[in-house]
Amino acid sequence: MQALAKGYAFIGINLIGVLVFWTLPLLLSFLISISKWDLSKGISGIRIIGFSNYIEMWKDEWFRASLFNNIIFTGSYVVILVVLSFLVAYLMNEYVIGKKLAQLGLYVPYIVNVVAISAVWLALFSNNGPIVSFLRFLGMEHPPVFIADVHWAMPAMIFICVWQNLGYTVMLFISGLVNIPKDLYEAADIDGANLFAKIRFITIPMLSATTFFIVITSVINSFKVFGLINLITKGGPGTSTTMLVYNIYRTAFQFGKLEFASAQGIVLLLLIFVITWIQFRAQKDE
Helix, strand or coil: CHHHHHHHHHHHHHHHHHHHHHHHHHHHHHHHHCEEECHHHHHHHEEECCCHHHHHHCCCHHHHHHHHHHHHHHHHHHHHHHHHHHHHHHHHHHHCCCHHHHHHHHHHHHHCCHHHHHHHHHHHHCCCCHHHHHHHHCCCCCCCCHHHCCCCHHHHHHHHHHHHHHHHHHHHHHHHHCCCCHHHHHHHHHCCCCHHHHHHHHHHHHCHHHHHHHHHHHHHHHCCCCHHHHHHHCCCCCCCCCCHHHHHHHHHHCCCCHHHHHHHHHHHHHHHHHHHHHHHHHHHHC
16 A cells, blocks of 8 residues: 555656646536637636537638648658658668767757747748749749748648658667667578568568657647648648648637637547557557
8 A cells, every 4th residue: 555655656746747737628628619608708608509519610611621731741741751761760770970970960950949940941942042042043934932832832841840850750760770680680691682671571570669659659740730830831821731730729819719629629639549549459450
């Protein structure tokens, strides 16, 4: 009994933090999502109306666009990030001299403040910025102004997010690569396996746990992207880069529709939960 009490004492602070900053806000958000709230009356202005907010939410063009955009963004971002990170990590681990310095250079964007990153890319992608100017130098008469172009804004945001998180995922892959037993590669060399066979049958299977962790965290983070969208594109042009979290923020704090924003938040939570559950089941069945 004493040992149990000590255990709860050690985790008590964390439990309080989870209760105050996660559980209670979640319950309050769900309560608001099934209510009609007259803000002028404070808490007493909450009136339970059932799930009509969830039904009305699907009639909102901005919500449908943000959901569609987030699915496209997540699929593209996760695939590109995982594949590119693996390739960079493998090349760095096998062929690069001065790995630590190269890893540091890749990791810096991950720890730099999102405001600084947004300012840099706004300047790079501006109409008179170096990227557009370089395309004109190459002979393109009307190069796209990427973040202001409805067709190029989403690819530009995917590129920026991949660039920002590449160093972190590369370091995770490298940590997995260095823990693969060298005996496996030596045995493969004796059997006459070529480079691609060793990557396919040794490296990739041995990195399955690392890859699974990266995919899970990348999917979750892709549904929570907000800072770059808010600072660079404001969800535009039009609805081309509007994501779920940004739409929740705008619905709540710009339009004052806390009920619809809370309903969207609950839908986002359920969506992430379902995707994560499917990934865990798929990993378990392998």
